[in-house]
Amino acid sequence: MSEKLNRLKEILGEVSDLNHAGSVLSWDQQVNMPPGGGEARGQHLATLGKISHEKSTSDEVGKLLDDLKREFDGVDSDDAALVRVAARNYDKATRVPSEFVSEQAVVTTAAFDAWVAAKGRSDFSTFQPHLEKVIDLMRKYVEFFPPSDHPYDALLDDYEPGMKTAEVQEIFGKLRPQQVKLIKAIKSARPIKDDFLHKTYAEKKVWDFSEVIISKFGYDFGRGRQDKAAHPFETSFSVNDVRITNRYEPSNPLATLFSGMHEAGHAMYEQGINPAYERTPLANGVSSAVHESQSRMWENLVGRSLPFWEHFFPELKKTFPTQLDGVSAKSFYKAINKVEPSFIRVNADEATYNLHIMLRLELEIGMLEGSLAIKDLPEIWNTKMQDYLGITPPDDAHGVLQDIHWSAGLFGYFPTYALGNLISAQLWEKINRDIRDLDEQIHKGKFDALLAWLRAKIHVHGHKFDPQDLVQNVAGSKIDASAYVRYLNKKYGDIYGL
Numbered sequence: 001m002s003e004k005l006n007r008l009k010e011i012l013g014e015v016s017d018l019n020h021a022g023s024v025l026s027w028d029q030q031v032n033m034p035p036g037g038g039e040a041r042g043q044h045l046a047t048l049g050k051i052s053h054e055k056s057t058s059d060e061v062g063k064l065l066d067d068l069k070r071e072f073d074g075v076d077s078d079d080a081a082l083v084r085v086a087a088r089n090y091d092k093a094t095r096v097p098s099e100f101v102s103e104q105a106v107v108t109t110a111a112f113d114a115w116v117a118a119k120g121r122s123d124f125s126t127f128q129p130h131l132e133k134v135i136d137l138m139r140k141y142v143e144f145f146p147p148s149d150h151p152y153d154a155l156l157d158d159y160e161p162g163m164k165t166a167e168v169q170e171i172f173g174k175l176r177p178q179q180v181k182l183i184k185a186i187k188s189a190r191p192i193k194d195d196f197l198h199k200t201y202a203e204k205k206v207w208d209f210s211e212v213i214i215s216k217f218g219y220d221f222g223r224g225r226q227d228k229a230a231h232p233f234e235t236s237f238s239v240n241d242v243r244i245t246n247r248y249e250p251s252n253p254l255a256t257l258f259s260g261m262h263e264a265g266h267a268m269y270e271q272g273i274n275p276a277y278e279r280t281p282l283a284n285g286v287s288s289a290v291h292e293s294q295s296r297m298w299e300n301l302v303g304r305s306l307p308f309w310e311h312f313f314p315e316l317k318k319t320f321p322t323q324l325d326g327v328s329a330k331s332f333y334k335a336i337n338k339v340e341p342s343f344i345r346v347n348a349d350e351a352t353y354n355l356h357i358m359l360r361l362e363l364e365i366g367m368l369e370g371s372l373a374i375k376d377l378p379e380i381w382n383t384k385m386q387d388y389l390g391i392t393p394p395d396d397a398h399g400v401l402q403d404i405h406w407s408a409g410l411f412g413y414f415p416t417y418a419l420g421n422l423i424s425a426q427l428w429e430k431i432n433r434d435i436r437d438l439d440e441q442i443h444k445g446k447f448d449a450l451l452a453w454l455r456a457k458i459h460v461h462g463h464k465f466d467p468q469d470l471v472q473n474v475a476g477s478k479i480d481a482s483a484y485v486r487y488l489n490k491k492y493g494d495i496y497g498l
Helices: 003-031 035-056 059-071 078-093 098-121 128-143 152-159 165-187 203-217 255-271 288-302 306-319 329-336 350-369 374-389 414-434 438-443 448-457 467-475 482-496
Strands: 226-228 234-238 241-246
Touching: 003 035, 003 059, 003 078, 003 098, 003 234, 003 241, 035 078, 035 098, 059 078, 098 128, 128 152, 128 350, 128 374, 152 165, 152 350, 165 350, 165 414, 165 482, 203 226, 203 255, 203 306, 234 255, 241 255, 255 288, 255 448, 288 414, 288 467, 306 329, 306 438, 350 374, 350 414, 350 482, 414 448, 414 467, 414 482, 438 448
Parallel strands: 226 241
Antiparallel strands: 234 241
16 A cells, blocks of 8 residues: 555544544434533534535645555555545535534534524524524535536435435336326225224333334344434444434324334445445445435335245234234235325335425525525425325424425435435345345345345445446446335235225
């Protein structure tokens, strides 16, 4: 290994340490920190972010990368991938002043605290000025980059490298009418009974059951933990410390099971990355959409399948005999897959989920362009919910305030949720060709072969490959809606007798 490569890895390792220290503070902010700590925490994160940014964008790093790009030109190796990804990150980071990074940390920390309070009171007006500041920062951020086909491209590229807004809009444009067609067909079918899902379920028992499930999936609690937070998330400090959070909703108690599966899907991806990539830019998932393909796969394609509940339902019924009295595994399976437009995205069924994402994409583009006023966002949100899903949220908490993302400045992230759904179905078709008895294995509560396949094909590579190339290499085509449409039509055709 060359002296220059060693020096680059040394600096990148220090940057990784700083970023992970910031991640620990962010995790603590959402899990443990008392309400009064918000202002100080913002300063902590701003300082760490500034030091990390200055170190990662130093002239020394730029010179090392210039020399190493020539040295590794045309080479196919882990080190060549490291140089390529580091060079891309450097180019983006050097366009953004460290003062901006500090300001963003302070603004988004305050915005998070304001969002938590506003959601609790269901009052958007108290969050509005914070969101306006975040939007101003997003517009300023876009200006740091060369003009593109659309200003949203710069934001999308942070989460889905190389993808353009027009590509996403084209995919969504083709997908939306097919999902709407399916939803209309389901509306005319016989309704599914699901009242037993909304009875009172003891929180601790639900929480413990979720941990049983994700342990069987392969989430390693020796290298992770599950804690409570206002919004479920996964965070990684190393391949040996990958944590998830979850929440319990009294009105929808069993949602805890599925959010646990979802976050465990993210976490198992991070736990499966090649340990040799630690403290380098390769030591994380390749993109948000590929990451979401893992979480949505475990939550839905596995966790909402009939073979899965044929295995787990007897134990669930034993845990909650009164609530599930007279309910069969098949009835439970149909209930958890009931298609019904809902206010909350994270609890949406698979047939309507992507419509939530398409709605948010339109709003993000409108906010960025300035074609909609932030003060009007609740009303616009409600109007679009009526247009897309035929329902109107009763209040801001069930509408515009339900997601944490905008308070954190995560603009450009939402489209990847829907793209992840599409990738999950593409991978699922390939997995079923390679593991012929997958349904039978799931029916027996065995997930080793599935996790091993994902580890070998997706997880171990970390950020080594570009996302579209990874999907192409594994699934046989770039991100495409066809497999997901086939999956939805088959699943809901069987459930509703279409």
